[in-house]
Amino acid sequence: MDAYTVDLRRTISKNPQSIAVWVALFALIVFGLLRYENFSGAYNITSFLNYNSMFIVIAVGMCFVILTGGIDLSVGSVAAFTSVIAAYLSPYGLEVALPLAVLAGIGFGAINAVCIILLRIPPFIATLATMLGAKGGALVISGASTISVDWGSNFTKMGMEKAMGVLPWSIVLVMAVNIALWVVMEHTPLGRTVLAIGGGEDASTLMGLKVARATAFVYLVSGGCAGLAGVILASGFGAGQPLEGIGWELSAIASVVVGGTLLTGGLGSVPATVAGALLLGLVFNLLNFENGRGTISFSADWQMVDRGAFLFAVILFQTRFSAGAKLGVRS
Amino acid sequence: MSAEDTTGAPLGPRPQIDMLRLLRQNGGLVALAVILLFNIAVTPNFLQMQTLFVIISQVATIAIVAMGMTMVIATGGIDLSVGAIMALAGALAPLIFLSEFGQAYPVLGLSAAFSLPLGAARLCGAFNGALVAIFRVQSIIATLILFISGRGIAQVLTNGNLQTFSNPAFSYLGTGKILGLPFQGWLTLGIAILLSLLVTRTVFGRYVLAVGGNERAAELSGVPVKRVKFGVYMIAAFLSGIAGMIVVAINSASDAARNGNLMELDAIAAAVVGGALLQGGRAPIFGAILGAIIIQLVKYTLLANGVEDEVALIAKAVIIVGAVYLQQARKE
Numbered sequence: 001m002d003a004y005t006v007d008l009r010r011t012i013s014k015n016p017q018s019i020a021v022w023v024a025l026f027a028l029i030v031f032g033l034l035r036y037e038n039f040s041g042a043y044n045i046t047s048f049l050n051y052n053s054m055f056i057v058i059a060v061g062m063c064f065v066i067l068t069g070g071i072d073l074s075v076g077s078v079a080a081f082t083s084v085i086a087a088y089l090s091p092y093g094l095e096v097a098l099p100l101a102v103l104a105g106i107g108f109g110a111i112n113a114v115c116i117i118l119l120r121i122p123p124f125i126a127t128l129a130t131m132l133g134a135k136g137g138a139l140v141i142s143g144a145s146t147i148s149v150d151w152g153s154n155f156t157k158m159g160m161e162k163a164m165g166v167l168p169w170s171i172v173l174v175m176a177v178n179i180a181l182w183v184v185m186e187h188t189p190l191g192r193t194v195l196a197i198g199g200g201e202d203a204s205t206l207m208g209l210k211v212a213r214a215t216a217f218v219y220l221v222s223g224g225c226a227g228l229a230g231v232i233l234a235s236g237f238g239a240g241q242p243l244e245g246i247g248w249e250l251s252a253i254a255s256v257v258v259g260g261t262l263l264t265g266g267l268g269s270v271p272a273t274v275a276g277a278l279l280l281g282l283v284f285n286l287l288n289f290e291n292g293r294g295t296i297s298f299s300a301d302w303q304m305v306d307r308g309a310f311l312f313a314v315i316l317f318q319t320r321f322s323a324g325a326k327l328g329v330r331s
Numbered sequence: 332m333s334a335e336d337t338t339g340a341p342l343g344p345r346p347q348i349d350m351l352r353l354l355r356q357n358g359g360l361v362a363l364a365v366i367l368l369f370n371i372a373v374t375p376n377f378l379q380m381q382t383l384f385v386i387i388s389q390v391a392t393i394a395i396v397a398m399g400m401t402m403v404i405a406t407g408g409i410d411l412s413v414g415a416i417m418a419l420a421g422a423l424a425p426l427i428f429l430s431e432f433g434q435a436y437p438v439l440g441l442s443a444a445f446s447l448p449l450g451a452a453r454l455c456g457a458f459n460g461a462l463v464a465i466f467r468v469q470s471i472i473a474t475l476i477l478f479i480s481g482r483g484i485a486q487v488l489t490n491g492n493l494q495t496f497s498n499p500a501f502s503y504l505g506t507g508k509i510l511g512l513p514f515q516g517w518l519t520l521g522i523a524i525l526l527s528l529l530v531t532r533t534v535f536g537r538y539v540l541a542v543g544g545n546e547r548a549a550e551l552s553g554v555p556v557k558r559v560k561f562g563v564y565m566i567a568a569f570l571s572g573i574a575g576m577i578v579v580a581i582n583s584a585s586d587a588a589r590n591g592n593l594m595e596l597d598a599i600a601a602a603v604v605g606g607a608l609l610q611g612g613r614a615p616i617f618g619a620i621l622g623a624i625i626i627q628l629v630k631y632t633l634l635a636n637g638v639e640d641e642v643a644l645i646a647k648a649v650i651i652v653g654a655v656y657l658q659q660a661r662k663e
Contacts, residue, residue: 129648136644301486308480
C-alpha cells in the first residue's frame with residue numbers, strides 16, 4: 001500500500017478541487033491581510049477560530065457520512081440538544097460534561113445507524129426524523145429556554161480561554177479530533193472501507209468488506225462531532241441553546257462540497273473539508289469587514305442569499321470537475 | 332413476502348401475515364380511521380363543522396405542496412425548496428397590490444399580484460429543474476440552494492417585516508367559501524383531479540413514472556428524461572407558489588420568516604404516508620391528500636389535547652420513519 005506516501009501529483013489529478021480550495025483560502029487570507037488592518041488582530045483570529053471550530057468539526061463528521069454516499073441532516077439539532085445537556089452537566093466540570101454530551105450525540109448517531117442499516121430507511125429520511133426528534137427533545141428537556149451554564153466550574157474554559165495563551169481550547173480540541181479522524185480514514189481498514197462504500201456499496205459488500213460496520217461508524221462519528229460542537233456552543237456562549245443549530249447541516253454540507261468531496265461519495269478528504277469550512281467562514285468574515293467599511297450594506301437577510309449563491313457557485317464548479325474526474329476513471 | 336405466502340401454507344401464521352399485508356396496503360386509511368375514532372372519543376368539541384373548516388383550510392396548503400412533492404418524488408427526486416418558494420410568492424403578492432401601481436389600478440394590480448408571484452415560483456422551479464436535469468446535480472443539493480436563499484430573498488424584499496393588508500379580493504383565496512366549504516378545499520380538489528389526470532391519462536404522466544421506475548431504461552427507450560425532470564420541478568414550484576399565497580391570504584399578512592417554514596418536511600411526510608416511494612415510480616396524488624390529512628390531524632389531535640408543540644415534532648418524526656419503514660417492507 002502506498003497510502004503512507006503522499007503523491008502530490010496523483011492527489012491533484014484525482015481531485016483538483018481539493019487543491020483549488022487551499023489556493024482560494026490562501027488568496028482570501030492574503031486579501032484580508034492587505035485590505036483590513038484589524039484582520040490579523042488577536043481578537044478577530046480568536047473569535048473566528050472559536051466560532052468556526054463548531055462548523056469545522058460538524059463538517060468533518062458530515063464528510064465521513066457523505067463519503068459513503070449518505071447524508072446527515074440531524075447535526076444542527078443534535079448540537080442544540082447536546083449544548084443543553086452540557087449546560088445541565090456543567091456544574092460537574094468539563095471532564096464530566098464533555099464526554100457525556102458527546103456520548104449523547106453518538107446516541108443520536110446510533111439511532112440514525114439503526115434506522116439506516118437495520119430498518120433500511122434512506123439516510124435522508126432517517127436523519128430528517130432524528131433532526132425533528134432531537135429538536136423536540138432539546139426543547140422538552142430545556143423547557144424551550146436557554147439553559148445557563150455554571151460559571152464557577154471549569155466548563156467555560158474550553159470556549160473562552162486559550163491553550164498556552166495562543167489558540168482557543170476549542171480549536172485545539174477540534175484539530176485533535178480532526179487529526180485522529182484523518183488517520184482513521186487514511187490509514188485503517190475501516191477508513192478505506194468508508195471510501196469503498198461510496199465508490200460502490202454492492203461491490204464493497206461482494207468484496208467482503210464490513211459495509212454495515214463502516215456505515216454505522218460514519219453516523220456515530222457524525223453524531224459525536226455534532227455532540228462536540230454542542231459542547232463548544234454551550235461553553236463559548238455560556239448557555240445551552242435549544243433553538244440554535246438551524247441551517248448548520250447546510251453549512252456543513254456546503255463545506256464538504258467546497259472541500260471537493262463528491263456528493264455521490266467515494267472521493268474526498270478530511271483536510272480539504274477543514275479547508276472548505278475555513279473558506280466558508282472566511283468569506284463571511286471578509287464580508288463583515290467590508291460591511292464595517294461601509295462599501296456594502298450587508299444585513300442578516302442577505303447572508304442567507306449569499307450562502308445560497310456561494311453553494312450554487314461551488315456546485316457548478318464541482319459538476320465540471322467531477323465530470324472530468326469520472327472521465328479520468330474510465331480512460 | 333414472496334410468492335410462498337399466496338400458495339397456501341397450511342394454517343399457522345397465515346392469517347397474521349394477511350393482516351400485516353392489509354395494514355401495509357391500506358395503512359393510510361387505517362391510520363386515518365384510528366385518529367378519527369380517537370378524536371371523537373377524546374377530543375372535546377371534535378364533531379363540529381368549525382373543526383372541519385379549520386382542518387380543511389390547514390390541510391389544503393400542505394396537500395397542494397404535497398401533490399407537487401409527490402410528482403418530484405415519483406421521478407426519484409426530492410424538493411427541499413417548497414417552503415422557501417412559498418415564502419417568496421407569499422411575500423411578492425402583497426408587495427404588488429400594496430405598491431403605488433397596485434393602489435392606482437386595483438384590478439390590474441390584483442391580477443399582477445396573482446400572476447407575478449406564480450411567475451417567480453415557476454422561475455424557481457426552472458432553476459431547480461435546470462440544476463437537476465441539465466447539470467445533473469443531486470436533487471437534495473440542487474434544491475438546498477433555494478431552500479437557503481429563497482427565504483433570504485423574500486426577507487430582503489420585505490426588509491424582514493411583517494406586511495399586513497386588507498384586500499377582500501385577494502383574501503378570498505384563503506377565506507372565501509363555495510357551497511359552505513372553504514375555497515382552498517375546492518382548489519385542492521381541482522388540482523388533485525387535474526394532476527391525477529395528468530399522471531394517468533397523459534404521455535407526460537407515464538414518462539414521469541418511467542423515469543422514476545428506472546431512469547436509464549427510460550432514457551434508452553426514448554423518454555425525454557431531462558424535460559420530464561424539468562417539468563416536475565416546475566409543477567412542484569408552481570403549486571408551492573399557490574400554497575404560499577393561500578397562507579398569506581388566510582392571515583391577511585405575509586411573514587417571510589414563517590410562511591412555509593418546515594413545509595418541506597410536512598410535504599415529504601404527507602407524500603410518503605400517502606404511498607409515494609422515495610425511489611420513484613409511483614405518484615399517488617390522492618394519497619398525498621390523505622397523507623396531508625393524517626399529518627394535520629395528528630398535529631391537531633396533539634395540540635387539542637394539550638400536548639406541547641415540541642412533543643408533536645417528535646411524533647411527526649416517528650410517523651415519517653414508521654411510514655417509510657412500512658414502505659420498505661412492502662417493497663421487499
